[in-house]
Amino acid sequence: MVNKDTLAQFCRSQGQPESPSRTPERDSGSGSGTAVTSATLRDGKAYALPQQHGVLVLNKPSGPTSARCLTAIKRLGQKKIGHAGTLDPLASGVLLVLLGQATKLSGHLLSGGGKVYSGVLRLGQTTDTWDIEGQVLEETPWQHIGVEDVRREVASWLDLTEQAVPSYSAAKHEGQPLYKLARKGLEAPQKIKRMKISQADVLETSLPFVSFRVACSSGTYIRSLAHSLGMRLGCGAVLTELTREYSHPFGLDVARDPADFTADPTLLPGCVIPVEDALPHWPRVDLTLEEAARVRNGIAVPCRTPQADSGDGEDLAFLMEQGQALALAKREATAAGPCWAVLRGLWN
Structure with missing residues (x-):
């Protein structure tokens, strides 16, 4: 290997x-x-x-x-x-x-x-x-x-x-x-x-x-x-x-045999990689409580500081709420300045 x-x-x-x-x-x-x-x-x-x-x-x-x-x-x-x-x-x-x-x-x-x-x-x-x-x-x-x-x-x-x-x-x-x-x-x-x-x-x-x-x-x-x-x-x-x-x-x-989980179902939770770690090259943007509430309503939030490009041709990021991925977002230019627009919500 x-x-x-x-x-x-x-x-x-x-x-x-x-x-x-x-x-x-x-x-x-x-x-x-x-x-x-x-x-x-x-x-x-x-x-x-x-x-x-x-x-x-x-x-x-x-x-x-x-x-x-x-x-x-x-x-x-x-x-x-x-x-x-x-x-x-x-x-x-x-x-x-x-x-x-x-x-x-x-x-x-x-x-x-x-x-x-x-x-x-x-x-x-x-x-x-x-x-x-x-x-x-x-x-x-x-x-x-x-x-x-x-x-x-x-x-x-x-x-x-x-x-x-x-x-x-x-x-x-x-x-x-x-x-x-x-x-x-x-x-x-x-x-x-x-x-x-x-x-x-x-x-x-x-x-x-x-x-x-x-x-x-x-x-x-x-x-x-x-x-x-x-x-x-x-x-x-x-x-x-x-x-x-x-x-x-x-x-x-890091791969597991499917039969492992048939033999011991309790192994599953410990083998699941968190959503935000599945795309480690994406930046993570920590949100305030107010910003998190806006994101849950599909409202874009301002880019407070310049963020690194994800490396795959798009300005993508995870919006984080208290250490957990809340949404996938893309940086967009607006009249009020750059903001994070919600692509996919991860809260339900």
Whole structure:
């Protein structure tokens, strides 16, 4: 695993989450505000913990969908729950679970930084999903490919600024997810998206298998990287393993196995990261009691002193009431001077 401090320097770009493959998120519903009332049973006792507010970092195992990994948490009586950054069923690693008021942070967590993945690809094969779980479309000889050929192509990922979106993904065409169209045998125009790779390394080669690590903008399709490498080498390639090691601003070092909370539900409160700590690069503005009352009514408050830029292109901040995040705010210019305008209230 890469050290978290090392990972952080690679992750400064924007985008959307890695999308589902042939076995995508289906009807298990993981969006913000999903109502769940059942609780986990342990030693004959029902556990329905109070609603938590913050971010829970899970270490998703390979196999289940991202939504299914939330099931153990939902059963603890968490009525408001979602996640930021879907992982394909094939993938493992960091999955950010949003609880309570943190569900309002989803868009900011997705746009506030990048991700780091390690994975394995296999040369000589092409599938409809661009990973090992899809239907094999073609088998191609790879024995003429050398290690230096592979290293050259992986290094070329650093020059990419856009990539093709897999047909088995959650990206939409005319309101329909591409994976649903693909499963029905319907074609859609090839979508292209912007992305950025800031690190691309070959870790190990045992051809036809290649182990690699990339640091990338949020939303980069790792399956697409594997597929494009195979196309350029002329032998095809599929993704066989994938681990998300870092999803800004959290790494595997703070991630917990979903099964931990089934075994001991009382662990949950101590593992939830407070809302304001989920975006540590945002400034915090302490409010007076009078200002807090105005904010609760949706009224902007003056910027008493210059505040630091959040670093992601917008003047964003947490408005704090007695040490607790009260609202997300954006600095705006007005006739009376700069003020903090409320974006999202966090008080109910």
